[in-house]
Amino acid sequence: MRPALFLDRDGTINHDPGYLGDPDAVRLYDGVADALAELQRDRDLPIFIVSNQSGVARGLFGREDVDAVNRRVEEALAERGVEVAKFFYCPHHPEFGEDCDCRKPKTGFARKAAEQFDVDLRQSYMVGDSECDRLFGENAGMTTIMVRTGNGAERLKILEKEGNLPSFVADNLADACLYVQRELKS
Numbered sequence: 775m776r777p778a779l780f781l782d783r784d785g786t787i788n789h790d791p792g793y794l795g796d797p798d799a800v801r802l803y804d805g806v807a808d809a810l811a812e813l814q815r816d817r818d819l820p821i822f823i824v825s826n827q828s829g830v831a832r833g834l835f836g837r838e839d840v841d842a843v844n845r846r847v848e849e850a851l852a853e854r855g856v857e858v859a860k861f862f863y864c865p866h867h868p869e870f871g872e873d874c875d876c877r878k879p880k881t882g883f884a885r886k887a888a889e890q891f892d893v894d895l896r897q898s899y900m901v902g903d904s905e906c907d908r909l910f911g912e913n914a915g916m917t918t919i920m921v922r923t924g925n926g927a928e929r930l931k932i933l934e935k936e937g938n939l940p941s942f943v944a945d946n947l948a949d950a951c952l953y954v955q956r957e958l959k960s
């Protein structure tokens with residue numbers, strides 16, 4: 775059993791224009807790919823990208839568009855030496871009567887990844903920019919990290935008032951990678 779890194783996609787790895795369905799609109803945040811590559815270089819650390827893509831349920835784009843965006847993100851990361859073990863996304867939304875176990879903060883995908891890749895969730899990390907990411911990580915027993923990119927800065931203000939902060943707050947995903955690296959060493 776080994777630790778893994780779970781990442782939200784939009785607002786964490788790449789800029790979030792809202793309902794991203796066009797691969798040509800994918801723009802990674804600066805420094806993210808290199809930081810992930812550095813983290814992965816000397817460790818057997820699978821990376822999973824888990825996102826809620828309710829744009830599918832809303833009819834804004836199709837599953838093939840989500841796949842195309844994911845492929846673009848995968849390619850952009852691979853160019854810098856980062857290997858993504860698997861992309862997971864939930865196309866559902868409860869508003870449309872779709873009850874699923876895969877929409878974050880539900881932990882369906884965390885359990886699936888753990889089973890398929892021999893991952894210990896208790897030793898793993900979840901990084902995201904929203905409350906559902908933090909809860910997903912917490913519900914799955916992971917260490918939770920929130921970034922200030924995407925919706926993070928705004929959400930963190932609210933969470934701070936409520937006393938619902940994650941294990942660690944990072945300026946961005948590169949900063950979060952440094953934290954994970956330190957934690958894994960200790």
Ligand SMILES: [Mg+2]
Pocket residue numbers: 782783784785786790902903904924
């Ligand atoms: Mg996000």
